[in-house]
Amino acid sequence: MVPPVNSSGSTKERILGAAELLFAQRGFDGASLRQLTAAAGVNLAAVNYHFGSKDKLVEEVFRRRLDALNERRLTALSCLAGAPQTTLEEVLEAFIRPALDLSHDDSGALFMRVLARAFAEHDDTLRQFLSANYGHVMRQFTAEFARLLPQLSKEELYWRIDLVTGALTHAMSGFGMIQRKSDVSEHAHREQTAQHLIRFAVAGLGHP
Amino acid sequence: MVPPVNSSGSTKERILGAAELLFAQRGFDGASLRQLTAAAGVNLAAVNYHFGSKDKLVEEVFRRRLDALNERRLTALSCLAGAPQTTLEEVLEAFIRPALDLSHDDSGALFMRVLARAFAEHDDTLRQFLSANYGHVMRQFTAEFARLLPQLSKEELYWRIDLVTGALTHAMSGFGMIQRKSDVSEHAHREQTAQHLIRFAVAGLGHP
DNA sequence: AGGCCGTTCAAACGATCGTTTGAGCATACG
DNA sequence: CGTATGCTCAAACGATCGTTTGAACGGCCT
Incomplete structure (x- = not known):
């Protein structure tokens, strides 16, 4: 088969x-x-x-990709922390770019589908695994968002982060499917995609 | 068990x-x-x-909820079409409110989880079923969005709709999980949720 | 009463699942 | 050379899957 x-x-x-x-x-x-x-x-x-076991294999599939992905995210974020005037757009770029680079090749794009599935499954075992191993990444970015958006209440901020996360996961899980137009270069297409995602995330997170 | x-x-x-x-x-x-x-x-x-068969049962689970849901969406949209000056917010409200009303009771909230799963599954059979039976609803709302946001290219509009859809699906699939604070009434909580979703969707769709 | 029809039931069908087993193979080390 | 060690293999394990079967039940009509 x-x-x-x-x-x-x-x-x-x-x-x-x-x-x-x-x-x-x-x-x-x-x-x-x-x-x-x-x-x-x-x-x-x-x-x-x-x-x-099969369950351990599932965990290893996640670990192989997420270790590198989240390390790059944290590296990009810490590079920004040094700068005096960091913008919301730069922080979101630090979060989104590494994921886009990952889904650049076919197998990476497949992994984003796997990740989107894991989110939709609401499986407790898997959620605990992800939270235990990579929760600190989300916490660090959340802290940065809170610093850049002090006018938002905690509840409001969590709502917006949750919605943006959903949008990004949903979008990137479809990357394996949609055909890229042949008249634009691979690099240009990636740049356009990044722009769409980042500008949407900026608008969703930072709107008044 | x-x-x-x-x-x-x-x-x-x-x-x-x-x-x-x-x-x-x-x-x-x-x-x-x-x-x-x-x-x-x-x-x-x-x-x-x-x-x-089991597959037919799956289809029936969807049909039972989506028939009523999408009918209410289209009704709300057509009510707006009569008004002279419809806003983006009103159209999004016509799309979101019926889904929120559905997830008001427990079984309705469960169905949103099922729907989110179906999105993440990328199952061709299920997608064709949904597209064949309810595609016209999405097409009608898309046309209205295009009319209200003429400055957006077709590609840009599709991107934003896709991202908003992902955000809403993700958010509403979690409704069964999060505990509502006991010090706010059920009605007030629903109103707050609706406000969060609609304002986010307006910002994501309509940002300059 | 008797026959019909929609429904429910316990039991079984073959297929497929995750996992385990023990033999077999290769390479490295004494 | 003998023998550990790491890995692969075909075969089998018991469990569970979706589906089918044929008998039994119950209300309704003539």
Whole structure:
């Protein structure tokens, strides 16, 4: 049913790549270990051998991408902290750009779909994992937003951050689907996308 | 594992109610017909007898809510069309209010979770069903947005609508979770929520 | 009463699920 | 050379999945 796609890399990485693809296409429940290992071109037992269980594999799929993504986000944010006059747009750029760079290549775009699924699932185990491992990133950005938007009540700020998060997740989860017009360069398209997302986020967060 | 919850109504409606709850909690794949029929207090075979298959049951869960929801949206929109000077805020109110009214009661809020899941799933069958049955609603609102925001290019408008849709879906899918503070009335809380969503949507759609 | 029809029921169907097992293979080290 | 060690493999495990079956039940009509 699912043709083998990966023929390079270690067994662990072939599994992670195939998992990212099939989790994005069919969900965590929908993608079976048999489809997954067949697509990766590895034995069925390899998942339990290398990762322990299917759930641990799911966690590893997230960890592989989010570790690098959130590190880049925090780096970009700390670079801004040095500047005397940081703007809302710059902070949002520090948050959005790394995610856009990630979804630049196909597998990265697939991961954004996986992430959007995880948000919609409302699965407690997964939420606790994400909160425990990457909650500090969101907390740091939230603090910065609060500093830049002192006129907003705490409740109002949380509402806006929640709405912006939803918009960005929804938008970036669709990147694998929409066809880029061939008459614009890859770089120009990415720049346009970044502009759309950032200007929308600025308007949503900072409107009077 | 799942206690029976429904003890009133016809078999079909008990199934639909339990399906809404379990689809929201565990997803379309994750909720089995055995859990579902046990929660509804009906026999396992009742689903296939009354709905034909599990997939048809999923469609019926959507149809039951979306028929009324989108009819109310279109009614509210057509009421506005008569007025000489309609504002962006009024059109967004026509779109958002019916959904908020729906998620007023518990089962309605659960359905918003189901809807958010369907968006994240990117399932082709389900998308075609939604597009075929309710695409005209989105098209009508889009036309109204285009009329009210003539300065926006078609591409820019689609981007903003997509982002606003994502924000609203994300926000409303969480309504079942967050606890309302007991010191504000139900009605006041709903009014505040509506204000947050509408003002955000106005800012996201209409910013210069 | 008797036959019909819509509905419910327990039981079973084959398929597929995540996981485990134990043998087999290769490479590295003494 | 012998033997650990890390990994892969086919095969099987019990559980659970969606769906089907045929008998049983209950109200309604003639």
